[in-house]
Amino acid sequence: MxxxxxxxxxxxxxxxxxxxxxxxxxxxxxxxxxxxxxxxxxxxxxxxxxxxxxxxxxxxxxxxxxxxxxxxxxxxxxxxxxxxxxxxxxxxxxxxxLIVSNAGESTLGQQQLHLLDQFILDFCSRVRTMLRGGAIARYQDHKENLNALRGRLILTNHLLRNSFDRSHLFCSFDERTIDNPHNRALKAVLSALRSSAVSVQTRATVTTLLHHFDNVALYPVTPRDIARLIFDRMTNRWKPIFERAAWLLQGLFPDxxxxxxxxxxxxxxMERLFEAFLVVKVRQAWRGSQENNFKIVSQGPQKNLARSDSGPAFSLRPDVTLMDDDVVVRIFDAKWKRLDPQAPSFGVSPSDAYQLAVYASRYRCERVALIYPSSITRPPGLVERYRLAIPGAPILEIYAFDIRKLASGGPLPVELHPSVAS
Incomplete structure (x- = not known):
């Protein structure tokens, strides 16, 4: 606690x-x-x-x-x-x-909510959306002595129980219930999120959502319990919710x-997040492009730098690869680092340059680029262009991205649009 x-x-x-x-x-x-x-x-x-x-x-x-x-x-x-x-x-x-749209909406500068609350509200939004299609429900077999027929009459039990009572019938029937392991897990996670929320408003939001589970028993649950849940054709649509629930639960109670x-x-x-961000922005830039023979590959295509008698070695996976059919046209690699205009080569790590040179050679790519966030000392745009001293003399470009502008919905800089021309 x-x-x-x-x-x-x-x-x-x-x-x-x-x-x-x-x-x-x-x-x-x-x-x-x-x-x-x-x-x-x-x-x-x-x-x-x-x-x-x-x-x-x-x-x-x-x-x-x-x-x-x-x-x-x-x-x-x-x-x-x-x-x-x-x-x-x-x-x-x-x-x-994240999918929640009401956690500090309007502009980037208006995000007042603590990050933990943003994660909690995001989960609530996901669950609320799924509940519009109905909570996960199961039918359970019940046997009960009733004053009206429901389901089917179990004659043997009826005669034993009601031989002197004609006002009751012993019945077997199926009853729809939301009190099942899936909803118990959701209720447990929501209860944990409510106790972890920072703001009163966030706790109130979780409390309101918990009312959907009033008829569900509350039991302790762990990420392992969630991993053991069984999904079928009727519940598969909920699987991403439970994956998120396990992530939150593991985060709230780490190990x-x-x-x-x-x-x-x-x-x-942030290094992985920036890579994913770059992939999305490149895909957005070329969505609906007339040059539909282009394809964008994330973390690939995989190649190996060498082979030995025991097999391939030194796997290569560029962050973003632009391909024209089977020809690699451009390779982008995202680096969540700060460029330094006062440092040699703007502070670009030699190992990062070597990595791009290897990509250029192994993928036979004429243009490769390192993408960095811009800063107050290094404005957005092309920082430098190098001709690599390797066979084919491919070009290595260094770019600075205005992350804030792109995150606000701005387009990918024109210089980074995939192009066959070099």
Whole structure:
């Protein structure tokens, strides 16, 4: 259970929080994060001398009585908490990780709700939408002594029970009920979300939704219980809801196998999220394109860099590949890093450049590109164009994306539209 006194901190990804200072964590609070760490994604929390530094993850972390809301760090001059929260929520919506539309609607800058509440309201919205088609129901066999015939008469039992009572009939009948394992799991998850909500309004929203399950028994449930639920033709449409429920439940109670962990972990890897964001924007740019022989491949097509006697080795999977039939035309790789105009090669990691050179060679692609978020020191657009010193002399381009503009519905920059021409 959550403690009554909760400290709520809002930080940026990769920020550090000191230990043992008035504006940081106490020793006891730091110890709570240490207990939670085995259940966290690798690289999300890093220990430094008298400090904890967070990795490239955004979302909600809670250890003991400290809740940390981690927001994206863009440094584009619009770095208010509301703006950063709105940007993250927009990216999550675009990539399908959030669907709720009333959690701080209107503009990116108006996102006032804590991220945890946004996740909770998103789940409520998904469940509410599914309930419009009816709750999951099952028919259960009942046998009961009734004063009117229902179903079929069980003669043997009727004679035993009612030989001197002509006002009753012992019947067997099927009764439709929503009190089943699926709805018990949903009720348990919603109850957990209500107790975890930050705002009174969010708790009220969950409470209202819970009334749909008034006739459902409340039992404790774990992510394993949800994984064991059986779906059929009638319930398959609910499967994504239960996958989301398991994610939320696992985040609220990270790993019971590790002992008495009092924490929450609902995090998104920003590197993976940026990759997914890029894929969606490229697909949107070419939806309905007249050049319909183009296809867009995410995380592929898979090739291998080498072979040995034992088989292929060193798998390659570009983030986004644009193909004209079987010919690779462009390759984009997303990098959730900050470009530095003062650094050699704008701070582009040599390993990232090597990776794109390998892609260009192995996929026989004439144009490859690294895509970065823009910032106040590196405006959006083409940053640099290199001619790679490898056979065929393919082009490596470095671009900066205005993530905020794209997340607000802006189009993909023209320079990044797939094109056969180089």
């Amino acid at each position: 959550r403690r009554l006194t909760m400290r709520r901190l809002t930080l940026r990804e990769r920020d550090a929080i000191p230990i043992g200072t008035d504006d940081g964590l106490s020793e006891a609070e730091a110890a709570a994060f240490a207990r939670l760490q085995p259940s966290l994604p690798a690289g999300s929390v890093n220990w430094q001398h008298r400090a904890i530094r967070f990795g490239p993850f955004c979302g909600v972390l809670r250890a003991g009585n400290v809740t940390v809301e981690l927001l994206p760090k863009i440094e584009d001059g619009q770095d208010s908490n509301e703006g950063a929260r709105g940007l993250l929520v927009a990216m999550l919506r675009i990539t399908g990780n 019971v196998r590790s002992g008495n962990i009092d924490g929450t972990c609902l995090l998104f890897n």
